[in-house]
Amino acid sequence: MKTGLTLGSLLLAIALLGMAPAASLADHHEEVTNPDLKCLKCHSRNLKKTLEDGEKMSLKIEVADFEKSVHRVIGCTGCHRDIVKGEKHPSREPIASRRAYSLKHNQTCSQCHEDHDADFEKSIHASLVRDGNDEAPLCSDCHTSHKIQPRTDFEPVNGEPCSKCHVDINEAYAQSVHGGARSEGNQIRGKFIKAPYCSDCHEAHEVLAVSSADYLVETCMSCHEVAKLAHEQWLPNAAMHMKSVGCAVCHAPEAELRVNLQLFDRIKQAPVRRSEENITLQNKLAEIDPNGNGLDPVELWKMMLNTDEGGQPSDIKLRGRLEVANGVDAHRLADHSEAIRSCESCHQANAEAFQNVTVSINRPDGRKESYKADSKVLSSPISVDSIGGFYAPGGTRIRWLDALLVLAIVGGLAVPVGHFALGKYLRRKNGNKSK
Ligand code: HEC
Ligand code: HEC
Ligand code: HEC
Ligand code: HEC
Ligand code: HEC
Ligand code: HEC
Ligand code: HEC
Numbered sequence: 001m002k003t004g005l006t007l008g009s010l011l012l013a014i015a016l017l018g019m020a021p022a023a024s025l026a027d028h029h030e031e032v033t034n035p036d037l038k039c040l041k042c043h044s045r046n047l048k049k050t051l052e053d054g055e056k057m058s059l060k061i062e063v064a065d066f067e068k069s070v071h072r073v074i075g076c077t078g079c080h081r082d083i084v085k086g087e088k089h090p091s092r093e094p095i096a097s098r099r100a101y102s103l104k105h106n107q108t109c110s111q112c113h114e115d116h117d118a119d120f121e122k123s124i125h126a127s128l129v130r131d132g133n134d135e136a137p138l139c140s141d142c143h144t145s146h147k148i149q150p151r152t153d154f155e156p157v158n159g160e161p162c163s164k165c166h167v168d169i170n171e172a173y174a175q176s177v178h179g180g181a182r183s184e185g186n187q188i189r190g191k192f193i194k195a196p197y198c199s200d201c202h203e204a205h206e207v208l209a210v211s212s213a214d215y216l217v218e219t220c221m222s223c224h225e226v227a228k229l230a231h232e233q234w235l236p237n238a239a240m241h242m243k244s245v246g247c248a249v250c251h252a253p254e255a256e257l258r259v260n261l262q263l264f265d266r267i268k269q270a271p272v273r274r275s276e277e278n279i280t281l282q283n284k285l286a287e288i289d290p291n292g293n294g295l296d297p298v299e300l301w302k303m304m305l306n307t308d309e310g311g312q313p314s315d316i317k318l319r320g321r322l323e324v325a326n327g328v329d330a331h332r333l334a335d336h337s338e339a340i341r342s343c344e345s346c347h348q349a350n351a352e353a354f355q356n357v358t359v360s361i362n363r364p365d366g367r368k369e370s371y372k373a374d375s376k377v378l379s380s381p382i383s384v385d386s387i388g389g390f391y392a393p394g395g396t397r398i399r400w401l402d403a404l405l406v407l408a409i410v411g412g413l414a415v416p417v418g419h420f421a422l423g424k425y426l427r428r429k430n431g432n433k434s435k
């Protein structure tokens, strides 16, 4: 008798336990399919599982979120294929860590979204994942796993998903002309014109590392066709300036600047990447600056001697470019009225823009790795050869040679033809020298 009662109340307790979540799920009967309701009977509760690294992973799924998710139609086992009907669940299989579990289960996404997966695989993020970087995003880090909305609903407005990790860049972006236009609903002078968000410039899946010198310039120009003309109005050799001066250098007026000399292979027409073939060059780069005060002209010259590797034909030179000193500033784009346009800010002896010099090589994944150099490398006759055609009259290179040109530039545009021609002449001269 006593035992019966106990058993009875136990059964009742079990029934109630089971029913409590079921009752709250009743509202979702229409939206969530029956097999999923079964899973959610347990998984809408505060279940936790202790992982091997000690973390207590929550196993609770918010029913309301899943009900609104695009994947409602495929159901829980559409992704959790290891949980098979009839087989024992919970299996009590040990899980090493949250990341390990996430890595394993993100592989299912590709089974239905092959194209997105293929794009993602080409990205810097995927390359970091392959190298074991646990900070790099997987599908579910950007999309979540259980509350994925249709694109029309998650169209990024407030920085998600990139802002989760790139916090400083997102802040800079939010205050830029583009962020501003977006927060005002893309209404520009009464018209709807879409301003770009992170993924409009960088792509969402095939996010590439910042490697080439003209990174994204084409993307900028695809929206700003008129800019080409606008620059030609006041800037001689505008096309050349666009190539050698990053957009943000003039358009993020607060930014700190640097001249980066990128190791560039003129035969492959691509920046040099670290690889087995160029170990000697890499060693030279690492060893050549023992005092740590930056590569001086002689050290740079030594480094550039015999850059040929493993018999492969190569023609390695340093490609100079004036750019913002850190990636955050690249996003602080301001209104065109604030842009730098005075020639003297660059074409002047000791112009600030030319005091900070780096030499860079690309890592195997395409990201830049920079080494400090002495600003003298820009003006020393010793390094003329290595830095090829990079030549900003007044700002760099041998002063007496510049005097005439600088006079012309600073004196205004009264003689554009004259200094245009001189510029061309010098360029050709430099070109010859660097052969
Ligand atoms: C679109 C694929 C997808 C669907 C559908 C899906 N899951 Fe998941 N689930 C994942 C992924 C991926 C993870 C791994 C964790 C991560 O990366 O966020 C996961 C993790 C989990 C976890 C571990 C805890 C956690 O939140 O990370 C539980 C429990 C879970 N899912 C239950 C469910 C249940 C119950 C359903 C149905 C209501 C469901 N899942 C539907 C993809 C899915
Ligand atoms: C009877 C309650 C119950 C039901 C029904 C249930 N689960 Fe679980 N589930 C659990 C418990 C308890 C754990 C934790 C197991 C552990 O600690 O090892 C778990 C763990 C999980 C995990 C985490 C990974 C793992 O294997 O430990 C996932 C994912 C999951 N369940 C998905 C589902 C899906 C999908 C369904 C429906 C097909 C489902 N569960 C049905 C109780 C349940
Ligand atoms: C770095 C963040 C990020 C990662 C990682 C990511 N996505 Fe996306 N995904 C986005 C963004 C942002 C969008 C919105 C579309 C856009 O801006 O192009 C999107 C859109 C989508 C869409 C909607 C279809 C479309 O193009 O409109 C699908 C499907 C998708 N992603 C699947 C995946 C899959 C599968 C993975 C993993 C292989 C993945 N995503 C990895 C950020 C990411
Ligand atoms: C069993 C197949 C399947 C799996 C596995 C799957 N999805 Fe989906 N996914 C779908 C379907 C079906 C849709 C709805 C498409 C639609 O509404 O046009 C969808 C839609 C999406 C969308 C929104 C697309 C849009 O156009 O707005 C995103 C984002 C997405 N899935 C990401 C993921 C991620 C991330 C994973 C892995 C965690 C995943 N999917 C796993 C089938 C799947
Ligand atoms: C208008 C186009 C544009 C938009 C929008 C944009 N970026 Fe960029 N981003 C660039 C350019 C151009 C560079 C390269 C600057 C350079 O040459 O150093 C860059 C560089 C980066 C870098 C590399 C930074 C480094 O340290 O070198 C990251 C990471 C990045 N962006 C992330 C983001 C994120 C996250 C967002 C959204 C909040 C975003 N970007 C929005 C154009 C854009
Ligand atoms: C889960 C974290 C995470 C999310 C979300 C994320 N990223 Fe990244 N991203 C990283 C990490 C880690 C790196 C490598 C470290 C670095 O260079 O900042 C990286 C690198 C990059 C780079 C290359 C930087 C370089 O030096 O060349 C770009 C560009 C970039 N991310 C853009 C984006 C964009 C655009 C989004 C959104 C669509 C995004 N990221 C979302 C973590 C994230
Ligand atoms: C998707 C289209 C799009 C792309 C790509 C884009 N922009 Fe913009 N940009 C806009 C819009 C829209 C505005 C706001 C227009 C306005 O205020 O007249 C704007 C404004 C600007 C302004 C201020 C112009 C002014 O008249 O004050 C600058 C400078 C600018 N963008 C530079 C860039 C740079 C640099 C890039 C590439 C790294 C870029 N944009 C990429 C759409 C784009």
Ligand code: HEC
Pocket: 217, 220, 221, 224, 226, 227, 230, 231, 233, 235, 241, 242, 245, 246, 247, 248, 249, 250, 251, 336, 337, 339, 340, 341
């Ligand atoms: C040497 C400095 C400099 C560089 C480099 C530069 N700009 Fe500009 N840009 C300016 C100045 C100054 C103005 C304002 C011109 C005016 O008001 O007539 C301007 C104007 C603009 C405008 C507004 C055009 C209009 O009147 O509608 C856009 C958009 C723009 N630039 C985009 C870019 C992009 C994209 C790049 C890189 C490919 C770039 N700029 C490189 C200095 C520069």
Ligand code: HEC
Pocket: 234, 235, 236, 237, 240, 241, 244, 245, 249, 250, 320, 322, 340, 341, 342, 343, 344, 345, 346, 347, 353, 389, 390, 391, 392, 393, 409, 419, 420, 423, 424, 426, 427
């Ligand atoms: C933001 C800095 C900056 C501003 C502002 C700027 N320049 Fe330049 N300029 C450069 C750089 C850097 C080079 C060197 C490019 C190279 O050699 O690759 C250069 C090169 C030149 C050359 C040499 C061209 C050649 O073929 O060798 C002339 C001429 C010139 N600039 C004129 C001007 C004039 C005139 C103005 C003002 C209307 C101006 N620049 C504004 C940075 C600037």
